[in-house]
Amino acid sequence: xxxxxxxxxxxxxxxxxxxxxxxxxxxxxxxxxxxxxxxxxxxxxxxxxxxxxxxxxxxxxxxxxx
Numbered sequence: 001x002x003x004x005x006x007x008x009x010x011x012x013x014x015x016x017x018x019x020x021x022x023x024x025x026x027x028x029x030x031x032x033x034x035x036x037x038x039x040x041x042x043x044x045x046x047x048x049x050x051x052x053x054x055x056x057x058x059x060x061x062x063x064x065x066x
Contacts, residue, residue, distance in 0.1 A: 015048040019055035029056035 022029035029052055036052070039045040 011044065012047070015044075015051045016055075018048065019051040022052055022056040024056070024059055026056050026060055026062070029053065 018032070022032065033049055033052055036045055036048045039048065
């Protein structure tokens with residue numbers, strides 16, 4: 001994807017959708033978080049990893065991860 005396509009407002013929703021797939025499934029999200037390393041844009045790589053990790057550990061009580 002080119003930079004202008006990545007800055008599309010719907011890109012944030014795609015990251016949220018990916019995060020919601022792992023809602024409450026802590027260890028199952030680890031592989032997807034590692035796969036996000038292939039994103040070229042450092043800004044979107046960090047954003048997507050934070051969203052997926054936050055959704056995966058939401059409600060778990062694991063305060064060290066959140």
